[in-house]
Amino acid sequence: MTTRRVPRARAYAPDPDAPGRLCDTPGCEELGCYRAPKSRFALNQYFWFCLDHVRAYNAKWDYYKDMTPGQIEMELRADASWQRPTWRLGSNGTAHSVQEELLRDPLLHMDGRRPHVAPFETIEAPAELRQPLGVLGLTWPVSMDTVKARYKALAKKHHPDANGGDVAGEEIKAINSAYTALKLHWPAEERQAARG
Known part of the structure; x- marks a missing residue:
């Protein structure tokens, strides 16, 4: 066929x-x-x-024909966007920057510390944990794994060996005491799991 x-x-x-x-x-x-x-x-x-x-x-x-080199260059640049108007990224055709409304994150996908908290839900930390959380720069609720990771990062940053032998005594003491206070708040089984 x-x-x-x-x-x-x-x-x-x-x-x-x-x-x-x-x-x-x-x-x-x-x-x-x-x-x-x-x-x-x-x-x-x-x-x-x-x-x-x-x-x-x-x-x-x-x-x-009859165009200056500058006009020809402008014409070629306009052809790159099919003769459509363009503007800087984030300006949306105006002089304003990206609107904050466009950056809202109601599901907290971009906030690695609190993925399990419902949007706009406020849970207040127990009174005895507010100061230790502030020292470690954490917000409530927080998991023991997050506390441990944050403690390790701060201890490494402020350790005297990492600072050329300078003694950052008060800072490291505050970090250690905040970590101890937070660690004692969790049940023994969760502390054990975080230790492993």
Whole structure:
């Protein structure tokens, strides 16, 4: 079984929308079956030429004629965005920065410390834990694993060996005492799991 290919129109085939009038070149008696834009300012308005005259017109066509190099550069840059208006990322076409409303995170996906807390839900920390949480820079509720990770990071940062032998005595004491207070708050089994 052989399949026949549908013949494709040749590149120089007459325009099917040709108005059926004579070529727009003065004195030419041929039918104007080929369109060409009148100018770069009127790309949707056409001259209708015969094949010989449309070839001659296309050979002389220069879209950038009479433009300065700066105008040509601006035209090329506009072509990169299909002649559509553009603006800086985040400005949304205005001079304002990204609106805070667009950055809301009601499900707290971007807040790694509290993924299990419902949106806008406020849970107050027990009174005896507020000061230790503040020292470690944590918010309530918090897991023992998070407390342990934060403690390790702060202890490493403020350890005298990490600071060229300088003694950061008060800071490291506050961090250690905050961690101890928080650690004692959790049941023994969770403390054991965090230790392992």
